[in-house]
Amino acid sequence: MVEVSAETTRHEYTIKEAAALTGLPASTLRYYESIGVIAPVGRGVSSGHRVYDEEDLDQIMWVACLAATGMSVSDMRTYVANGHLGPSAAGEQVELLTQQQRRLASEARQLVLRQRYVALKIDYWHAVAAGDDGRAELLSGEARHLADEIKRAGRS
Amino acid sequence: MVEVSAETTRHEYTIKEAAALTGLPASTLRYYESIGVIAPVGRGVSSGHRVYDEEDLDQIMWVACLAATGMSVSDMRTYVANGHLGPSAAGEQVELLTQQQRRLASEARQLVLRQRYVALKIDYWHAVAAGDDGRAELLSGEARHLADEIKRAGRS
DNA sequence: GCTTTGACTTCGAGTACTTGAAGTTCCTAG
DNA sequence: CTAGGAACTTCAAGTACTCGAAGTCAAAGC
Numbered sequence: 001m002v003e004v005s006a007e008t009t010r011h012e013y014t015i016k017e018a019a020a021l022t023g024l025p026a027s028t029l030r031y032y033e034s035i036g037v038i039a040p041v042g043r044g045v046s047s048g049h050r051v052y053d054e055e056d057l058d059q060i061m062w063v064a065c066l067a068a069t070g071m072s073v074s075d076m077r078t079y080v081a082n083g084h085l086g087p088s089a090a091g092e093q094v095e096l097l098t099q100q101q102r103r104l105a106s107e108a109r110q111l112v113l114r115q116r117y118v119a120l121k122i123d124y125w126h127a128v129a130a131g132d133d134g135r136a137e138l139l140s141g142e143a144r145h146l147a148d149e150i151k152r153a154g155r156s
Numbered sequence: 157m158v159e160v161s162a163e164t165t166r167h168e169y170t171i172k173e174a175a176a177l178t179g180l181p182a183s184t185l186r187y188y189e190s191i192g193v194i195a196p197v198g199r200g201v202s203s204g205h206r207v208y209d210e211e212d213l214d215q216i217m218w219v220a221c222l223a224a225t226g227m228s229v230s231d232m233r234t235y236v237a238n239g240h241l242g243p244s245a246a247g248e249q250v251e252l253l254t255q256q257q258r259r260l261a262s263e264a265r266q267l268v269l270r271q272r273y274v275a276l277k278i279d280y281w282h283a284v285a286a287g288d289d290g291r292a293e294l295l296s297g298e299a300r301h302l303a304d305e306i307k308r309a310g311r312s
Numbered sequence: 313g314c315t316t317t318g319a320c321t322t323c324g325a326g327t328a329c330t331t332g333a334a335g336t337t338c339c340t341a342g
Numbered sequence: 343c344t345a346g347g348a349a350c351t352t353c354a355a356g357t358a359c360t361c362g363a364a365g366t367c368a369a370a371g372c
Contacts, residue, residue, distance in 0.1 A: 011300060015320075020306045023270050027360055030322090035358095047367055049320050054296070061277060073358070090285040097278045104271045111267060114225050115260045122253045129246035143221075172349075183330060186351090191328090203337055205350055229328070 011054055018052040022060045024067075029060065037076050038063055065096040068103050117146050167210055174208040178216045180223070185216065193232050194219055225256055269306045276302060 019026040029050075032038045038060055041050045052060075066076045120143045127136040175182040186206075188194045194215055197206045208216075218239070222232045235252055238245035276299045283291040 013303075017303070021273065021303050023266070025360080026320095028358085031359065034322095044320095044367095047320075049367080058277075061274075067358095090281045094278055094281045094285070097274055097281070101271065101274050101278065104267060104274060108264070108267050108271070111260060111264050115257065115264070117221065118225055118253050118257050118260065122250055122257070125246045125249045125253070129250075144217075170349080181330085182350090184328090187329065200337095203350075205337080 013052040013057065015050045015052070018050075018057060018060065021057055022064050024060065024064050032060075032063065032073075035073060035077070037073055037080060062093060062096070065100040068100050113146065113149055117143060120146060169208040169213065171206045171208070174206075174213060174216065177213060178220050180216065180220050188216075188219065188229075191229060191233075193229055193236065226259070227252075227256060266306075269302065273299065273302055273306065 013021070015026045015029055019029060022029075024032075029038070033041060033050075038056075041052055041056055043049060044051050063076060063080065066079065067073075071079070120139055124136055124139040124143060127133075127139055169177065171182045171185055175185060178185075180188075185194070189197060189206075194212070197208055197212055199205065200207050215236070219232060219236060222235060227235070231252065235249065238248055276295055280292055280295040280299065283289075283295055
């Protein structure tokens with residue numbers, strides 16, 4: 001069907017793979033493309049399906065960083081249009097990726113707290129079901145304390 | 157203007173105070189009330205403004221916790237409704253919470269992989285900026301390998 | 313060769329807030 | 343007592359996805 005490229009092996013990805021790689025859902029990738037935040041992606045000749053290459057992935061990663069730092073889509077569009085995107089802005093890329101790294105770390109911390117909170121609540125309801133009011137009371141207090149911790153972590 | 161409280165001090169709060177105490181914006185409190193996630197709040201007789209008491213605050217705290225764990229509003233509504241039923245609804249509560257726990261665990265796995273990916277991308281751009289094409293190539297390959305891993309994890 | 317399965321496509325509607333407009337009401341100060 | 347401003351009210355529209363329906367395309371099984 002498709003003849004093999006003679007020289008470089010060009011890595012290509014489906015939208016699902018691109019989504020897994022960049023952390024953005026496939027629906028969001030389509031949405032971003034439709035509103036012009038990311039450049040139009042190439043299509044498979046016969047299928048019409050989106051085909052992402054490494055360059056696309058770098059671009060999406062960059063946009064994902066902008067989105068993660070709380071930039072609105074209209075601002076992102078402007079920023080991307082102003083040519084801040086691409087290898088020439090490597091320094092800027094690193095800075096935003098570092099920011100993204102911090103955000104992911106914070107997200108991970110919050111996730112752990114939430115997991116503990118949910119686990120606590122499950123214990124609580126088990127205690128209630130077992131009629132152990134003393135233990136239920138204790139766990140309820142613990143959950144409340146943890147809720148405060150979650151809120152504190154969320155503000156950071 | 158000084159009210160003569162007969163016995164106990166009844167704590168009452170404006171929507172702004174309730175927002176500050178529970179961590180949810182005032183607009184969200186109004187929204188949650190309008191869709192029935194929290195019970196209708198009492199109103200000032202002459203002003204028509206919302207007046208929150210301690211019980212309201214407890215309920216909102218609880219809903220804020222559910223929201224923080226990423227639960228949908230319709231699930232929250234069910235959950236809160238069941239909460240008033242006491243121990244008899246414990247089974248359903250546990251089921252909902254266990255579902256939430258699984259979701260959070262999967263999210264955590266994805267997060268770790270994404271952190272590694274971003275770290276790799278930072279190293280990559282450092283290498284590009286330094287003109288170290290060999291290292292850049294190497295890191296690019298590693299990123300691709302990690303991409304496969306993320307792809308595998310995404311299927312679970 | 314045909315059919316089924318599954319991933320992709322677009323498009324329009326739904327979700328969970330969020331913001332803005334326009335209109336009260338509360339409070340403070342002159 | 344009255345004027346001004348902050349804070350509240352509702353309601354409508356905007357935002358940034360997110361989902362479901364209906365259709366297309368390609369490889370695997372019979």
